[in-house]
Amino acid sequence: FAPAARLCPMPTPHIYAHTHNAHNQNEDRWDTESESRRQVQNFTTTLPLPEHAADKTIAERSIAAMETPRPPALDGRCAVNLDTHNLRWLHVDPPVLIVDDFLSSSECAQLMRLTTTDLPGDAGRIIKINSQTESGLSIKQRISTTWYVRFGIKIVAPLLKKVLDLLPSINLNNLEELQLVRYLGQREGFAWHLDALRETSATLEAGGQRVATVLVYLTDCEGGGGQTLFRDLKMNDGRRLAVTPKLGRALLFFPSVIKSQTDLGEAGDYGNVYFDETSSDLRTSHAGQPPNVAKHIAQLWVHLSAHTPVVFGTGLNKHKDAQQNIDDLKK
Numbered sequence: 255f256a257p258a259a260r261l262c263p264m265p266t267p268h269i270y271a272h273t274h275n276a277h278n279q280n281e282d283r284w285d286t287e288s289e290s291r292r293q294v295q296n297f298t299t300t301l302p303l304p305e306h307a308a309d310k311t312i313a314e315r316s317i318a319a320m321e322t323p324r325p326p327a328l329d330g331r332c333a334v335n336l337d338t339h340n341l342r343w344l345h346v347d348p349p350v351l352i353v354d355d356f357l358s359s360s361e362c363a364q365l366m367r368l369t370t371t372d373l374p375g376d377a378g379r380i381i382k383i384n385s386q387t388e389s390g391l392s393i394k395q396r397i398s399t400t401w402y403v404r405f406g407i408k409i410v411a412p413l414l415k416k417v418l419d420l421l422p423s424i425n426l427n428n429l430e431e432l433q434l435v436r437y438l439g440q441r442e443g444f445a446w447h448l449d450a451l452r453e454t455s456a457t458l459e460a461g462g463q464r465v466a467t468v469l470v471y472l473t474d475c476e477g478g479g480g481q482t483l484f485r486d487l488k489m490n491d492g493r494r495l496a497v498t499p500k501l502g503r504a505l506l507f508f509p510s511v512i513k514s515q516t517d518l519g520e521a522g523d524y525g526n527v528y529f530d531e532t533s534s535d536l537r538t539s540h541a542g543q544p545p546n547v548a549k550h551i552a553q554l555w556v557h558l559s560a561h562t563p564v565v566f567g568t569g570l571n572k573h574k575d576a577q578q579n580i581d582d583l584k585k
């Protein structure tokens with residue numbers, strides 16, 4: 255990618271903010287079982303109806319795009335290695351792909367271990383936060399626990415390597431800090447949202463806009479629930495696109511579109527070139543359905559250009575710390 259030279263105004267999607275230590279206070283309010291049932295009901299009934307439910311052309315265009323070697327729907331996105339083993343299209347325009355067995359069960363188990371107390375020697379500091387953005391009586395945004403993991407931890411190297419193999423046009427520097435997310439029970443989930451950043455957050459330091467989202471389910475989500483739902487996208491059978499958690503399965507989609515524009519202007523004029531104009535792909539609104547028991551995911555956002563990791567403090571979590579571990583895997 256060229257550097258994000260100009261970041262343009264775009265529709266303002268939701269981003270979530272992490273509210274520290276808010277979780278326990280709210281736990282108290284949810285003590286009774288009926289209260290927690292009500293939370294779940296609210297969560298489901300406040301989901302807006304699909305906006306494009308009647309748009310048959312989406313399905314038709316998806317099928318047409320699927321038949322070409324390089325689906326036009328991938329234009330303006332970061333490149334995807336379409337030869338990746340087990341890669342499957344769930345939706346073409348906008349592209350939603352899954353890769354089963356992206357991570358092995360031992361790789362998933364090792365990542366899960368980072369969310370328990372006995373950390374490996376090279377783990378250093380892992381930041382655990384209660385990522386709760388809740389308002390009023392219903393889950394309006396996200397209720398979960400998030401662990402931020404440093405790039406230099408050996409355990410994350412297989413995941414990083416596989417993401418780089420899947421997305422050949424990016425490099426390590428494009429990645430935002432790795433997050434491990436746990437939703438515990440039916441009171442935790444993530445309501446409809448867009449992953450793209452607000453214009454004010456898509457700064458040069460941040461690496462500009464988020465151009466790809468990679469989620470890996472770390473367990474089978476025993477007990478059911480916990481699907482990743484796409485509000486406005488349909489499966490072939492007409493039902494809403496829902497991705498079921500499966501151990502090792504990766505989900506890939508693109509929360510924004512990149513448009514480079516050249517405006518030649520009038521004769522005698524210099525004209526204008528706009529680089530890397532991004533906008534949220536509003537069709538990718540999605541949600542994390544509450545699991546019946548527990549759901550664990552690893553989550554990586556890919557930026558348009560080099561992202562400066564800030565969660566651990568400036569300079570305390572460097573992309574290049576992962577490089578040696580990744581190179582070791584190739585030996």
Ligand SMILES: O=C(O)CCC(=O)C(=O)O
Binds near residue numbers: 480540
């Ligand atoms: O939990 C899920 O299935 C979705 C998570 C998600 O959308 C996110 O972290 O941005």
Ligand SMILES: [Fe+2]
Binds near residue numbers: 448
């Ligand atoms: Fe998301």
